[in-house]
Every structure is written in C-alpha cells, then in structure tokens.
Amino acid sequence: MNQNIIVPDIGDFDSVEIIEVLVKVGDQINKDDPIVTLESDKSSVEVPSPFSGKISELRIKIGDKVSKGSLLAKLENSSSEIRDRSFQKNQTKEKNPQTEVNLTIATETKKSVKKIFAQPTSKDDIDPLETKEWIESLNAVIENDGPSRASYLLNKVVSEAYTAGLVLPDTRTTPYINTIPTELEVKSPGDQNIEKKIRAYIRWNAAAMVVRANKISSELGGHIGTFASAATLYDVGMNHFWRAKNKDFGGDLIYFQGHSAPGMYARAFLEGRLSEKQLNRFRQEVDLGGLSSYPHPWLMPKFWQFPTVSMGLGPIMAIYQARFLKYLINRGLLKDEGRKIWVFLGDGETDEPESLGAISLAAREKLDNLIFVVNCNLQRLDGPVRGNGKIIQELEGSFRGAGWNVLKVIWGSYWDPLLKADKTGLLMKRMNEVVDGEYQAMKAKGGAYVREKFFGKHPELKELVSSMTDNDIWKLNRGGHDPHKVYAAYHAAMQHQGSPTVVIAKTVKGYGMGKSGESINTTHQQKKLDEQDLLYYRDRFNVPLTDEQVKNIEYYKPAEDSEEIKYLKERRKQLGGFIPERSSLATPIKAPPKDIFESFMKSTGDKEMSTTMALVRMLTNLLRDKNVAPRLVPIIPDEARTFGMEGFFRKIGIYAHEGQKYEPEDSEQLSSYKETKSGQVLEEGITEAGAMSSWIAAATAYTNHDIEMIPVYIFYSMFGFQRVGDFAWAAGDAQARGFLIGATAGRTTLAGEGLQHQDGHSHILASMIPNCVSYDPTFSYEMAVIFREGLRRMHEKNENIFYYITAMNENYSHPEKPEGADEGILKGMYLFKEYKNKGKIKIQLMGSGTILREAIAAAKILSEEYGVDSDIWSVTSFNELRKDGMEVERKNLLNPNEKKEKSYIEKCLEKRDGPVIAVTDYVRSFSDQIRPYTDKPFYSFGTDGFGRSDTRKNLRKFFEVDKEHIVAYTLSALAKEQLLGSESAQKAFKKYNIDKEKPFPTKL
Ligand SMILES: Cc1ncc(C[n+]2csc(CCOP(=O)(O)OP(=O)(O)O)c2C)c(N)n1
Ligand SMILES: [Mg+2]
Secondary structure (H helix, E strand, O other): OOEEEEOOEOOOOOOEEEEEEOOOOOOEEOOOOEEEEEEOOOOEEEEEOOOOEEEEEEOOOOOOEEOOOOEEEEEEOOOOOOOOHHHHHHHHHOOOHHHHHHHHHHHHOOOOOOOOOOOOOOOOOOOHHHHHHHHHHHHHHHHHHOHHHHHHHHHHHHHHHHHOOOOOOOOOOOOOOOOOOHHHOOOOOOOHHHHHHHHHHHHHHHHHHHHHHHHHOOOOOOOOHHHHHHHHHHHHHHHHHOOOOEOOEOOOEEEOOHHHHHHHHHHHHHOOOOOHHHHOOEOOOOOOOOEOOOOOOOOOOOOOOOOOOOOOHHHHHHHHHHHHHHHHHHOOOOOOOOOOEEEEEEOHHHHOHHHHHOHHHHHHOOOOOEEEEEEEOOEOOOOEOOOOOOHHHHHHHHHHHHOOEEEEEOEOHHHHHHHHHOOOOHHHHHHHHOOHHHHHHHHHHOHHHHHHHOHHHOHHHHHHOOOOOHHHHHHOOEHHHOHHHHHHHHHHHHHOOOOOEEEEEEOOOOOOOHHHOOOOOOHHHOOOOOHHHHHHHHHHOOOOOOHHHHHOOOOOOOOOOOHHHHHHHHHHHHOOOOOOOOOOOOOOOOOOOOHHHHHHHOOOOOOEEOHHHHHHHHHHHHOOOOOOHHHEEEEEOOOOOOOOOOHHHHHHOEEOOOOOOOOOOOOOEOOOOOEEOOOOEEEOOOOHHHHHHHHHHHHOHHHHOOOOOEEEEEEEHHHOHHHHHHHHHHHHHOOOOOEEEEEOOOOOOOHHHOOOOOOOOHHHHHHOOOOEEEEOOOOHHHHHHHHHHHHHHHHHOOOOOEEEEEOOOOOEEOOOOOOOOHHHHHHOEEEEEEEOOOOOEEEEEEEOOOHHHHHHHHHHHHHHHHOEEEEEEEEOOHHHHHHHHHHHHHHHHHOOOOOOOOOHHHHHHOOOOOOEEEEOOOOHHHHHOOHHHOOOOEEEEOOOOOOOOOOHHHHHHHHOOOHHHHHHHHHHHHHHOOOOOOHHHHHHHHHOOOOOOOOOHHHO
16 A cells, blocks of 8 residues: 655644755665655654555655645555554553542442531530440441451541531641551561670661760861661661662662761671771771761762752652652663662751752652651750640641551550550640650650659559559650551551651650760750760670770770671671672663765754754754663653654553553644653753652662663753752762753843743752763854763763753854864864954954854954954853863862873863953853963953843853853953053944943842
8 A cells, every 4th residue: 555654743843944854765764764864944753654664665865845734655465554543552451450440439429419608627525335346336337348448448437528518627637656566566576685796786786886976176077867767767777678689689778867877887887898097087088998978889889879958858869769769660661679778867957948848749650669767756956846835747638648558657556565564645735736856855854754754644644654664665656666566557658558657756856875876856956875874885785895995995806706796797698798788780882974974063054943942953863873772861841842852752651551541632742742751851850859869760770780781861940050059069969960950041141031040050060079070062063072072981981970952042153163163062162264464463262152153253343443453262061161161270289290281171272362352141250260370461251140031142242241242351361461542442432332430230
C-alpha cells in the first residue's frame, strides 16, 4: 500500500522552515522514525513518519516552508498502522484499577439513605453498653476475619456516615501510642545482649571522639546529643536492614542526619574501617586523613554518599532519589532489586520547607522504596521543637494527609504492661494531652517528677504506678530507644507496598548524658564532658573502661575475636558489606562523534535563532546518538514551551509511573503531551527545588546506581542559583556531573518580564562553586564547542565537575566558527574579530552573551566614525579566566626567583595595545574578576541594579550596555588615558542623547 506523509497539526505555527531532511529516497523506515526537522522562530521539532515502509518520493528540501497538511514524502509498501492509534493502544494496556474501584464505590453508595442533619460528635458516652457492643463486634471481626476485613467494614461504616451527613472527628491523627500494637510486633532475630554492648561502645567512642577534638581546641566543635538520641535508630538498621552495594546488589541508600556523623565514624572504627588515629583527627581535615565534621562526599569520597547537613536538603533530595530510582527501573536501565532509600532527619529539621515540601510527590509517585525516619527528640538547637504542642502528632497529620504510611514509635516496651493495665483509657488520654515541653522537662527532671506531673494528674494513674519506684518510672523508655519497637517498625516499613513510609520515633536528646546534657535546652551544643560526666556516661552504658582510661578519654574497641566484633562484622557480611561506602562501577559514555555538532559550526546565514534554540537542536541531535540518547535526562520545571522544548514530549515522552490514563487534549498534534511509563523527560512542575533534586540524583547516578547519566536541567536562570543555591553547593559536594542550563539569561535580554525575572548575576553565584564550570556563550558554535567538551570531560573522562551554561532567547544570526577558536572558547576568550590599520588608537573590546553583539556593533562605529581600532574578544567565561589567573598568580608569588608564568589572559593580550573595555549583560563584578590579571587600564560595564520591564533596546540604554553607550564610554576612557582628546566623547554623548544627570542604575 502507498501512503503520503504529510505535516501533522503543528499547533499555532504556519509556514515553518525545514532545516533538516533526515531520510532519502529508497530508505526503509519504521513508524515514528523522523522524516524532517521543522523550525519556527521559537522551537525546532522532528516530524515522525506515521507509517513504516520505503520512501519512494521526497517532496521537500532544506529551506522549504511547510504548514499543516503539506506533503513531505511518499511511502510504498507501507503498513497501515497509523500514529494516532498508539494512544488508544497504550490506554488499553495501561489500565486504571483505581478508577474501577472508585466507580464501584460510587454506585454502591448511591443507595438511598435517610438524611439527617449533621451534628457534632457527642462528647459523652450516653450509652456505654452500646459502645461496648460495637467495640466487641469490631474485636470479633479482627479476631475471626482479620484486620483487613475490619478496616473494610470500618471504611464502609465511615462512608455511610458521610453520606448521612455526619460530622466525623478529625482522622489525620491517631492516639499518642505506637502504631503497631504489641501483639503484632515482629520480633528481632538479633542477640539483644551483644547488640546492646555494641551500641554502648559506639555511643562511647562517638562521644569520646568529640570530647577529644575539643581538648585540642574548642574551635573544632561537634555534637554528642544528636547521635546519643538516635543510636538505636541507626543500630537496628545497621544490624538488620540496610543492605550494602556489592557485585550482586545495588545497595540501599542511607541519608544520615548530618549531626549524627560521629556515630557513623564510631561504628566504622569498630568495623576496622577507621583507625584510632583517624578518629583523633575528627574535624581536622586540612592535612589529609582527617574526618569531616558532617557527611561530605567531597572530603571523604570513599565514605560519605550524601551531603545532608544543610537541613532540609537531605529529605527532598532523597525523595527525588527514590523517584529517580523508579525512573531508571521503568525506563529499563536498572533492574528492580527492591532497593530502599532510608532518610534520617531531625524533628526540628522538619520545619525547613524543603523537608516536607515534596512529601505529596512521594505519595503520588507511590514511592514504596522510600523510608523516612524522623528522630523526634522533641528538641532542636535552642529549645523544644513544639513546646506547646506535639511534633509527633503534627507530623503524623502531615504525612498521613499526604498519603504516607505512618508508623509511630512513641513508647518503649516498659510501657506495655501499663497500657494494658489501663482499663479506663486515662493513660492514653494523659499521653495525648501532655505537650512536648512537659515531656522534655520530665526526662530532664527524673522519676519523682514524672510520678507527680504525669501520673499525678489522676488518682487512677497514680495508682497504676504505685508499686513502681521512682527509678522504675524513670526507666519507662521511649520507643526510639527500644530496639524491639524500632525493629518492628523497620520490619513493617520494609514490607509495606504502594506508598512511602515514615517512622516517627520518639527519643531523648542527649540520651544517657545525665546532668551534662540529657533532655536539657543546651544539649545540642554540648561538646565538652568533664571527668564526672564521662564517668557517668561510662557507667550509664556499662562500657568496660577503667576510671583511668575514662580520664584519658580512651576509645573502647574489643578484640577482633570478641563476640561483639565477630557479631558486628557477621551482621554486615550478611547484609552485603559496610555502610556508608561510596564507589562507582559505572562505565563512561563514549563522547558523540563530531558530526553531531558539525552543523552548529557553520554560519546560519540570514537565519536567526537564539542560543536556547541551538541548544535544543543539539539535544535533538544527541538523541540520535545511540550511546548518548538513552542516558540523557532532560529536566524541566514547567517551562518546556518557554524554551521551545515541547517537541520532546512526543518524541521521548514525559516520565509518568502510571502511564497516561487520559487522552491528551492535543493528542492530534505533533508535540502532544505524551506521558508514559518509559518517558525520558522529567517534567517536574513548578518546583525548582524538586527539579534540582532530580538533577542531583541523575548527576550522581554514576555512584549511587553505577550508571552514568547525562542530566540537562533547563530553567529560568533567575530561578536557578539564587533560588536553589544551597542545592547547587550540595551538588558540588556530591560530585555531580551534568549540565545546568540557565535559560532566558541576561538582565536586558529577557526584556518584558521585569525585576524578579531578569538575571544579571547568576554567573557570579556559579563562580563560587569550586567544581562548577560556567560559560556565557554568544554564538551557536560556542555553545556546541562547550557542550561537546562538557560531555567529554564529565561523561567520558569522568571528571567530577558540572557545567553551568547560560542560554538566551534573543534571535540573531550566527557566524561561522573562526578557524582555531576551539581552545579559546573553552579557556574563556578568543579573538573574534580585529579592526586594524584604520586609526592609531586601539582598544581591547571584550563582551559575552548577547552583549558581545553590542560590542561588535560598537567596534564598527568606533572604527568607521572615530578611527578607533579594536580587537574584539568573545569572552565565553570570565569565571574560567579568573580561575586560571588566580592559579598562575599564586604560582608566581610562590616562586619569586623563577621565570614568571603568564596567565591565559596575559598571553592573549600581551602583544595587543590599548585599554580593556569589557561589557556583559551581568553585573560589573562578573567582568571585573579578570581586572587583576592584566596590567592594561580596565573599564567594565554591566547591568548592576534591579531589572525592569521594557524592550531590549530600552533596557540596554537604561543599563548603558548598548552600542551607543559602549562607543561613548570607550571614547571617554580613551580621553582619560590621554590617547584621545575629550571632544570625541563629548560629541558622542550629545549625538546619542546620553543624559549625564540620570542617576546610576543601582539607585533607580
Ligand atoms: C539549613 C540549616 N540551618 C541551620 C543549621 C544549624 N543547625 C544544626 S543542627 C540544628 C538543630 C537541629 O535540630 P533537629 O533537627 O531537631 O536535630 P537533632 O539534633 O535534635 O536530632 C541547627 C539549627 C543547619 N545545619 N542547617
Ligand atoms: Mg531534634
């Protein structure tokens, strides 16, 4: 059968140009193979063939303009399967069980029910007998038919109640008791005696390490109280749950709470992974071999995996990590091995917007590979987290509301008999009503205080504990310190499917520290324990050290053949190895062949485009390279259309773990919104923090998943570094490899959007991150050379750097790459053009981004109208030039007797005359950075001040970076340098109507 391939619906565009023809007559093509690439003034998109077959005729060529319905090619022997059916096919495949359930419920609840007026819940039990019957019925169902039947019935009853208009009590929270009832707790198979000893040694060594460091200098700091509260939470995980990476398994990923780092070192010491010498070098890292204060992969690249200490970043990065793991599995790049992501965070830390900001995404994406453990020691740095409330209940409400499986671990086993004996419900009532401030005070003030303040409120409760001593009461433990309760919760979390789990554990800050810091407001910063405190701590945990050893703050490590060390090592062996440990088995990605970038090296002639479009075309080309294509991870926070990337939607699909349950409104269109389980694009919605977390997950996949990925996160540059700067810093720490693209960059280039949108400083922020390599290219060939090198350096040569490249939305034509420019493009500057022999005076004119074009235009005017010659330098990276300048200067200062080395800037400028005039679309400090590295007079111009909306022309005039200002200021600078009389400048100011009275833009 013969078929015509025509241009499908391409949205609002008409008469768009064909820029590539990707097939020729005689080619055998498959359905969805691209035929041509179309380019409008905003975006480029490939047109796929709706059929497979052999191309018998081509009706178009490069440069032709086509619209919807234009004939592109003819096919012979084509199969009749048409493109639009693919959606229907998908739809039947990806069934939606949820919809079916909802439908059943809906029809069932349509039964007629007698409507009654809504009434608030009655406070008093007017018929206790009836209440008892209901409860007994429920218990009978639980016993006879199991909890799932009981839940079903309750849900049914609740639905009926809603239909009847009843106001039901708030169900976001459950009573202030453990979620898992004692009878349902799965018992730990471990040897509790040995585990207790191991935990005691770890506690001791962690505290000793901090105290020792502070003996050297109190400048060093450190924390004891955080780990003291969390030791059991970590130990149970280490002994029983967390599986390490090895040749057979990808490994669970554990995000440790930053301030609990001492505990991880202390365990690694017992495991024989860290030496005593290393412990003694806690927080002393300047000479190699020290231990970093907190988890920092940059400083301990074989140990730490995740930088977590800037609070809030760990939780959200971990959520997107769990999501990215599913993405890799759903895209067929990774095996599903049931790996889990565990995240530890403090209760105070949950106040960070980032901590809870993405919990609804975790539930929506059904991330049952994710387990949060919130260590609720009820305190933060200054005092209680919720003195007047209950952080555990508040968190339960938030997580349950978001759709998480919530496991509260509030009370330890010593409370079990009391709860059982409490027939009146008063104990639970009391537990519910006491606020955290009181709970904290109770742990600080001892058993008698608890008897009076907690149990003393009701005679029945006082009676309940009448046979207990104050010491017994004091021993009533919190769930987070009870290994049995913690084990049961972790076990349940591991089994849970369909949603993420949060274990909310109640603990005591500074547990075991006694007067020196148990449950007191100053616990967090306690880092010095005196002799008495140390002796108390030793006794509290039965650490077998003599008084003398305690006074010397010795570490305790039993012999290698002791039962404790053998047990500890055996447990880790069973779980596949040690944790944390950082490694990479990823294989590099072969850099794409040159021809993928070749078309960008040529002039675009009259054709105008933006560097954003050039980049998007580059990515489209890269999707044709078999090595690179599957590894590309385009990440966009709801701006694909802004950047002309909507063509990616259909071409590679948007990742959606449930596929697409609806027919998209634009399904007929070429760029239709296609969501699919194997989708490649991460369309994040409006969350820069989320998108950045996705980028970090992908950019560190080489170590966390042993697969090299190439994330390209494209964002509004204004909403980049300044919005998520701390994540970018963490990315540097984590040794991320990938591209950050600051699109719509430049204070005057974004024009209409105004003050909050126009970026004139992101490069300064990027320059602060040591392993971030940044560029502000002007022309498409610069972008191509930079991007190609980024792929080579990061993903083929595995350098631990990441790229920040700005891309603009201004359309202009692009010249051909000057011969031999590659090296300079990458180093940061190259000679773009020279005006010679016109005049005697010369300037060194530098520019970057779109403002380089103003400089080029100014050079022409200066040459033609004022007889001033210029060397025009395209400065692709002031940041890279500065790095080179600093390093060379340092070397020269260190070696005053040696021959002076020249920085790259000096080499470029040494044989060239005249002052430097530097102009960019960024604040002056961007170009000022290279001032120290040339002895030429230096004048910089930039866009200091708040942006505002107007046309590009007006904005450039306002910020004084248009060609007219460049000309006038250059002439004035030449006058100042006494290379020219001042009349020329005066003339130019007049000619261009430059208002000398206008205030400096930072003041406007
Ligand atoms: C973003 C950020 N802000 C502030 C700090 C300083 N800081 C370190 S720990 C801490 C208190 C932590 O309290 P919590 O989260 O409850 O942890 P805990 O030590 O009680 O387990 C603060 C304010 C930080 N590390 N990161
Ligand atoms: Mg806390």
